[in-house]
Amino acid sequence: MEAHEKGFFTEENSVEVVTGRNKNAQDARFKQVMEVITRKLHEAVKEIEPTQDEWLEAIKFLNQTGHLSNEWRQEFILLSDVLGVSMLVDAINNRKPSGASESTVLGPFHVADAPELPMGANICLDQKGEDMVIYGRVTGTDGKPVDNAVIDVWQANDEGFYDVQQQGIQPDFNLRGMFRTGPDGRYWFRAVKPRFYPIPDDGTVGKMLGKLGRHPYRPAHLHFILKAGGYETLTTHIFDPHDPYIDSDAVFGVKESLLADFHKVHDPKRAAELQFASPFWEISYDFVLAPAR
Amino acid sequence: MEAHEKGFFTEENSVEVVTGRNKNAQDARFKQVMEVITRKLHEAVKEIEPTQDEWLEAIKFLNQTGHLSNEWRQEFILLSDVLGVSMLVDAINNRKPSGASESTVLGPFHVADAPELPMGANICLDQKGEDMVIYGRVTGTDGKPVDNAVIDVWQANDEGFYDVQQQGIQPDFNLRGMFRTGPDGRYWFRAVKPRFYPIPDDGTVGKMLGKLGRHPYRPAHLHFILKAGGYETLTTHIFDPHDPYIDSDAVFGVKESLLADFHKVHDPKRAAELQFASPFWEISYDFVLAPAR
Structure with a gap:
C-alpha cells in the first residue's frame, strides 16, 4: 500500500x-x-x-500578540489592519453599486450612544483647534435627497486624540454627534480640523511595522456612519488630501473617492456668522447611499 | 493619477x-x-x-488561543501540529539522503537531562504495563556501525501518560533514558508497551478538532533523539502499526518507514532471562544516520 x-x-x-x-x-x-x-x-x-527557529519566532509572535489583547486593546485586530486584511474584508462585504459612496474600516473609536444634535451644532466642546465647517447632501444613487438619514460622526482632535483616549482631558462626547437630515437631504455641522495619529505601536504589531520600515500613522480623517430606511448603512471616513500620510495610511483605509477638499476660508463675515475665528476650514462632501439589498 | x-x-x-x-x-x-x-x-x-462576523470569530479564536498559551501549555504549537504545519516544517528542515532514517516531530514531552543508563537497562521504574524489549543497530548510510552514538529515548506508559504529566504518580524519569553504543553500533533496552493518548483537547484547538469531526489521539510510539559525531542528529519516533489511530495521528507524525514490528513473544526461557513475565513484546528497529552536512 x-x-x-x-x-x-x-x-x-x-x-x-x-x-x-x-x-x-x-x-x-x-x-x-x-x-x-x-x-x-x-x-x-x-x-x-522556515527554519525551526523562524517557526518558533512565529509561534512566540502569535502568543505575545494574544497576551496583549484584552477588553481594551485588540492587537490581533491591529495585525489584521496593518496587513490590509481588515480593509479586504470590508471591501468584500461592501461592494457598492456604481455611483454609491465607498466604505472604509470602522476603527476602534466608535461610541454607540453619541448625542443627537440640531443641524449646525458644533461638536467641538472645548474650543481647541482650528475651526471647521462640514456640509453637503445625502442622496440615493438615483440622485434623490434622503430624508431622515441619521449621520453619526466622530473624529480625533487637533492633537490626534479621540475623547475616549483622553478621558478627564477632553469633555465626554467631544467631537462626536448624530445629525438627522430633512426632506432636502442636506446636512451641516461645525467641528475642528483633525490631525493624523499613530495606531498603538508599543506592542508586537508596532515592532513588526518597525522591522518592515513602516510608520504607524493614519492620515487626518472624520468618521461617518450613515443610516436611512430603504438604504444600505454606510460606514466610511473622509480624508484630508494634504495630510503628510495620505499615501501611506498604516491601515490602508484611504480611497480616492474619500478625499475631501479641506478648504481654508479667509472671510471674516462668514466666520462671524459661524461664530468662528478667521480664517477657518471648510469641507463640502456629498454622500450617496446604495439601495437596501 | x-x-x-x-x-x-x-x-x-x-x-x-x-x-x-x-x-x-x-x-x-x-x-x-x-x-x-x-x-x-x-x-x-x-x-x-468571510463575513464581518466570521472575521471577528477568527480574531476571537486567535485571542483565546494566545490566552491559553503559557510556560506550561503552548496552544499555538498545538494549532501548528494539528494543521500539519509542524510536520511540514520538520520535513523541510530534515530532507534526508536516500537510505537514512526519517525524522518526525519532537513533541512537548522531551526532558533534557534524562540519566545515561547501561545497555539493557529497564527504563520502566514502576513495574506497570506489559514488558517490552527494544533492540537494533545504529549505522551510517554507508552501512557501517556507528560507535559512541547517544540514544535518548522517552515514551508514554501503558495508560498513555508521560512521567512529567503524572508527577507524584510516576517516578521521576520513568520511561526515559540515554544509551551509548559501542563499536558494533548495537543497542538494547527494556521498557513497557506504550499506549495511544490524546493531545490536550480542552482548549480552542480541541474545540476546532471537534467541529472538524476529528479525534485528538496520537497512536502509541516511542520517541528517539540520536546524536553521534560526524552524523546529523535524528529526532524521530517508532510507531505501533497495530494501533487503532495509526492511520489518523492527530499531529500527522506517522511515516511508513517509522512503523516498527511490535511482536508478541511466548517464550518462558527468554522471558526469564529478561526478568519479564511471559508473554512479552519485542521490537527490532535499526536506525540509519545521515552524514553531517
Whole structure:
C-alpha cells in the first residue's frame, strides 16, 4: 500500500492528508474555510521554507500578540489592519453599486450612544483647534435627497486624540454627534480640523511595522456612519488630501473617492456668522447611499 | 493619477499595496517572509470571502488561543501540529539522503537531562504495563556501525501518560533514558508497551478538532533523539502499526518507514532471562544516520 493511500503525511501530499481528515465535519462552511486556510498555510510554509527557529519566532509572535489583547486593546485586530486584511474584508462585504459612496474600516473609536444634535451644532466642546465647517447632501444613487438619514460622526482632535483616549482631558462626547437630515437631504455641522495619529505601536504589531520600515500613522480623517430606511448603512471616513500620510495610511483605509477638499476660508463675515475665528476650514462632501439589498 | 499609482488600496491590488509598503525593510529575509504571508493571507481571504462576523470569530479564536498559551501549555504549537504545519516544517528542515532514517516531530514531552543508563537497562521504574524489549543497530548510510552514538529515548506508559504529566504518580524519569553504543553500533533496552493518548483537547484547538469531526489521539510510539559525531542528529519516533489511530495521528507524525514490528513473544526461557513475565513484546528497529552536512 502506498503511504499516500494509508494517509501518511509527506511534504508533497501535506494538504490532501490534513484536509482529508475533515470528511466528518458537520458544518460545511467551517470545513470549507479550514480547507482554504490549511491549503494557503501550507503553500506559505513551502514557499518560505522556515527554519525551526523562524517557526518558533512565529509561534512566540502569535502568543505575545494574544497576551496583549484584552477588553481594551485588540492587537490581533491591529495585525489584521496593518496587513490590509481588515480593509479586504470590508471591501468584500461592501461592494457598492456604481455611483454609491465607498466604505472604509470602522476603527476602534466608535461610541454607540453619541448625542443627537440640531443641524449646525458644533461638536467641538472645548474650543481647541482650528475651526471647521462640514456640509453637503445625502442622496440615493438615483440622485434623490434622503430624508431622515441619521449621520453619526466622530473624529480625533487637533492633537490626534479621540475623547475616549483622553478621558478627564477632553469633555465626554467631544467631537462626536448624530445629525438627522430633512426632506432636502442636506446636512451641516461645525467641528475642528483633525490631525493624523499613530495606531498603538508599543506592542508586537508596532515592532513588526518597525522591522518592515513602516510608520504607524493614519492620515487626518472624520468618521461617518450613515443610516436611512430603504438604504444600505454606510460606514466610511473622509480624508484630508494634504495630510503628510495620505499615501501611506498604516491601515490602508484611504480611497480616492474619500478625499475631501479641506478648504481654508479667509472671510471674516462668514466666520462671524459661524461664530468662528478667521480664517477657518471648510469641507463640502456629498454622500450617496446604495439601495437596501 | 490612478488610485493604484497613489498606492490606495483596492480589492484587486491589495497584495501589491500592502507589500509595497515594505520597501525600506532592513532585514531582507523578514521582508520576504512577510511578502509571502501577506500574499497567502489575502489569497485566503479572497477565496473564503468571510463575513464581518466570521472575521471577528477568527480574531476571537486567535485571542483565546494566545490566552491559553503559557510556560506550561503552548496552544499555538498545538494549532501548528494539528494543521500539519509542524510536520511540514520538520520535513523541510530534515530532507534526508536516500537510505537514512526519517525524522518526525519532537513533541512537548522531551526532558533534557534524562540519566545515561547501561545497555539493557529497564527504563520502566514502576513495574506497570506489559514488558517490552527494544533492540537494533545504529549505522551510517554507508552501512557501517556507528560507535559512541547517544540514544535518548522517552515514551508514554501503558495508560498513555508521560512521567512529567503524572508527577507524584510516576517516578521521576520513568520511561526515559540515554544509551551509548559501542563499536558494533548495537543497542538494547527494556521498557513497557506504550499506549495511544490524546493531545490536550480542552482548549480552542480541541474545540476546532471537534467541529472538524476529528479525534485528538496520537497512536502509541516511542520517541528517539540520536546524536553521534560526524552524523546529523535524528529526532524521530517508532510507531505501533497495530494501533487503532495509526492511520489518523492527530499531529500527522506517522511515516511508513517509522512503523516498527511490535511482536508478541511466548517464550518462558527468554522471558526469564529478561526478568519479564511471559508473554512479552519485542521490537527490532535499526536506525540509519545521515552524514553531517
